[in-house]
Amino acid sequence: MATLLEVKDLQTHFFTMDGVVRAVDGVSYDLEEGETLGLVGESGCGKSVSALSLMRLIPDPPGRIVNGEVYLDGEDILKIGMEDMRNVRGAKMSMVFQEPMTSLNPVLTIERQLTETLQLHKGMNKAESRREGVNLLSRVGIPDPEQRIKQYPHQFSGGMRQRVMIAMALSCNPRLIIADEPTTALDVTIQAQILELMKSLTTEFGVALIVITHNLGVVARYADRVNIMYAGRIIERGSAREIYSNPRHPYTVGLLRSVPRLDLPRRAKLDPIEGQPPDLVNLPAGCAFRARCRWAIDKCATDRPVLEETGANHWSACWRSADLGPTAVDFLGASELAEPESPAGE
Amino acid sequence: MTTMQETAPQAAAPAQDNDVLLEINNLKMHFPVTSGMLFQRTVAYVKAVDDVSFSVRRGETLGLVGESGCGKTTTGRCILQLYKPTDGQVIFEGQDLTRLGTRQMRAMRREMQVIFQDPYSSLNPRMTAGNIIGEPLIVHGLVHGKAEYRERVADLLQNVGLNPYMADRFPHEFSGGQRQRIGVARALSVSPKFIVADEPVSALDVSIQAQIINLLEELQEQFNLTYLFIAHDLSVVRHISDRVGVMYLGHMVEIAERNEIYRNPVHPYTRALLSAVPIPDPVLDAQRERVLLSGEVPSPLNPPSGCVFHPRCPIADDNCARVIPELREVSSNHWASCLKAEGY
Ligand SMILES: Nc1ncnc2c1ncn2[C@@H]1O[C@H](COP(=O)(O)OP(=O)(O)OP(=O)(O)O)[C@@H](O)[C@H]1O
Ligand SMILES: Nc1ncnc2c1ncn2[C@@H]1O[C@H](COP(=O)(O)OP(=O)(O)OP(=O)(O)O)[C@@H](O)[C@H]1O
Ligand code: SF4
Ligand SMILES: [Mg+2]
Ligand SMILES: [Mg+2]
Numbered sequence: 001m002a003t004l005l006e007v008k009d010l011q012t013h014f015f016t017m018d019g020v021v022r023a024v025d026g027v028s029y030d031l032e033e034g035e036t037l038g039l040v041g042e043s044g045c046g047k048s049v050s051a052l053s054l055m056r057l058i059p060d061p062p063g064r065i066v067n068g069e070v071y072l073d074g075e076d077i078l079k080i081g082m083e084d085m086r087n088v089r090g091a092k093m094s095m096v097f098q099e100p101m102t103s104l105n106p107v108l109t110i111e112r113q114l115t116e117t118l119q120l121h122k123g124m125n126k127a128e129s130r131r132e133g134v135n136l137l138s139r140v141g142i143p144d145p146e147q148r149i150k151q152y153p154h155q156f157s158g159g160m161r162q163r164v165m166i167a168m169a170l171s172c173n174p175r176l177i178i179a180d181e182p183t184t185a186l187d188v189t190i191q192a193q194i195l196e197l198m199k200s201l202t203t204e205f206g207v208a209l210i211v212i213t214h215n216l217g218v219v220a221r222y223a224d225r226v227n228i229m230y231a232g233r234i235i236e237r238g239s240a241r242e243i244y245s246n247p248r249h250p251y252t253v254g255l256l257r258s259v260p261r262l263d264l265p266r267r268a269k270l271d272p273i274e275g276q277p278p279d280l281v282n283l284p285a286g287c288a289f290r291a292r293c294r295w296a297i298d299k300c301a302t303d304r305p306v307l308e309e310t311g312a313n314h315w316s317a318c319w320r321s322a323d324l325g326p327t328a329v330d331f332l333g334a335s336e337l338a339e340p341e342s343p344a345g346e
Numbered sequence: 347m348t349t350m351q352e353t354a355p356q357a358a359a360p361a362q363d364n365d366v367l368l369e370i371n372n373l374k375m376h377f378p379v380t381s382g383m384l385f386q387r388t389v390a391y392v393k394a395v396d397d398v399s400f401s402v403r404r405g406e407t408l409g410l411v412g413e414s415g416c417g418k419t420t421t422g423r424c425i426l427q428l429y430k431p432t433d434g435q436v437i438f439e440g441q442d443l444t445r446l447g448t449r450q451m452r453a454m455r456r457e458m459q460v461i462f463q464d465p466y467s468s469l470n471p472r473m474t475a476g477n478i479i480g481e482p483l484i485v486h487g488l489v490h491g492k493a494e495y496r497e498r499v500a501d502l503l504q505n506v507g508l509n510p511y512m513a514d515r516f517p518h519e520f521s522g523g524q525r526q527r528i529g530v531a532r533a534l535s536v537s538p539k540f541i542v543a544d545e546p547v548s549a550l551d552v553s554i555q556a557q558i559i560n561l562l563e564e565l566q567e568q569f570n571l572t573y574l575f576i577a578h579d580l581s582v583v584r585h586i587s588d589r590v591g592v593m594y595l596g597h598m599v600e601i602a603e604r605n606e607i608y609r610n611p612v613h614p615y616t617r618a619l620l621s622a623v624p625i626p627d628p629v630l631d632a633q634r635e636r637v638l639l640s641g642e643v644p645s646p647l648n649p650p651s652g653c654v655f656h657p658r659c660p661i662a663d664d665n666c667a668r669v670i671p672e673l674r675e676v677s678s679n680h681w682a683s684c685l686k687a688e689g690y
Contacts, residue, residue: 042551042553157642158414159642188413188578188580188622189413189619189638189639190413190643192636192638192639193640196638214552215624216552216626217581217624217625217626217631218624219626220624220626220627220631221624221625222624240628241629244628254553255552255553256626258552258553258555258556259556259581259626260556260559260582260585261625261626261627262580262608262620263625266585266604267585269560270559270560272554272556272560273553274557276521
């Protein structure tokens, strides 16, 4: 498969009264056609800002992309004019936002919102765009699309609104869809429906997908590759299998340890990451994770680790990555932590 | 067309233990939906909670799960008498709270507290952390004099893992996890016996979630607390609960001891819910059997006939659209309301 997206040293900062917020501080990765990338990290670590930067939707002021290159199909979309960028946004990449109700216009019918882009970007007339709109709604599993298209967003349930957002994102056959926490506001069973739908698009149409979430289970189920972000940087990346079975960064290990798991014996105690993430205005010297890290050594206080390859296509930014790996999560099945009376559920 | 619904007699509270702290019998909360500009008339009812019975034993954690709008919060609020239930009993230590007068209920409030989901909006932004925590002490007249008040607040801050010097700070100076600790401290201040924790960790990052869950467990042990723990994350609920109840559209569809319900779910909704939970391990997750439900959650304004789950149920038959299933004991202490529960 060919490389679709290449992000190089992306830096997006916000210039505020309190100082410069380094929301995205040197992020590099690439994405193949049809691939699903999971973007994980704590609240405020820069997931949404890094996605909005790709779309060039950073509010300026206070924000600005201060450095980097973003190649989509070989073209650096940070260098093109705003008019061309609007076309890229319509035709090549689109985004499903965190909260569907804020991104749908409450006073316009679904039809208006769905057909507008079709008419704008694909030059369809009213009848054509309407037919395509109905078609899109049925593709995302909305029953009775002929009737439903005439309705307003408030007449749809949360799950259906999210589907409308996906239909809109699909309308111009994009090569890349960015879904920012597409399901956090949804119920478990509806979440599963939506994610299955998105995944089927990647296999059927070769659409590449970036899923932003803090749900490690969702990433395990749907992502081929994973970027773990901390304080504006990617601190570990690799295939989903590698990340989960052979984590090489203490933060990733901490995340995996902190969640209770349905498939394993219930642990007597959860193992949280203590402390708080650092202030992005005042990043400490050395490793940004040091204050919360159980593996820290003296060097971590002074020298900042950068991403280094720790295995096949597996990168970690930690001075001690060689000491981590499978054993760091072995505790999951460890008997002293598990309750003897409860064997694994299924 | 009107169909006659055969209503099976509702089962009594599944309580065997004699150390029951709280007993809910046939609880109903129907919210009127009104219409009309000048003369409001009731045109329909949202049956947010519809004939729910269960009990909570002293010192245990009962987890309550189910999808958005199924009535979890409403159940919690009815127990605390923040809503006046349409019907049913809420028996706390032998007293039916629905029959208490205002004054008697005020005394009762000390025994039952609540922790809210949203650590951002549930704290008064203009009060210091210390006053937020200490306010109930004053309201209930539990401290005498400034020194005692300060001492109690400092103790409470320490109980939830915060520093006493933080008492003078305002909510915006705390992180989400710390704010949730303040909410916990406030609930603890009046030494309650029972706490309704309504999605206490849903708004927090996973790493912080674990901190709060551990804290709640430690406090439970220390103060012999009883929790009703409301959440939609089934992994979290399994971790913290002794027993788990599953709600769907205002009904309790299954309730059993934690290991039992996770190992042998019998209601098709519980099964779908459990199978929808992705496991944070790509290899193991791929091996899991999945039940994908189609369709949306129906509206409680116009709930389906018969078994409320039947339009989405993968094993429903004609009977299910007609007969309202009762909550039955399918095995010892394991209750489910499905006509075909034995089929599994
Ligand atoms: N308009 C803005 N002005 C100033 N700072 C901002 C602005 N937008 C975002 N930030 C800051 O940038 C950082 C990254 O924010 P971002 O929204 O990308 O976080 P996130 O990883 O998506 O978090 P969440 O999981 O909560 O959605 C945060 O520290 C945030 O405060
Ligand atoms: N004060 C009210 N007036 C009218 N209807 C209400 C009221 N409170 C709740 N409802 C309705 O009752 C039903 C149950 O709501 P409830 O808040 O108990 O659900 P929940 O299970 O807590 O959901 P969530 O997971 O989203 O918090 C919903 O349909 C809701 O719209
Ligand atoms: S570099 Fe040091 S402080 Fe940072 S994660 Fe690795 S061990 Fe911990
Ligand atoms: Mg975000
Ligand atoms: Mg609720």
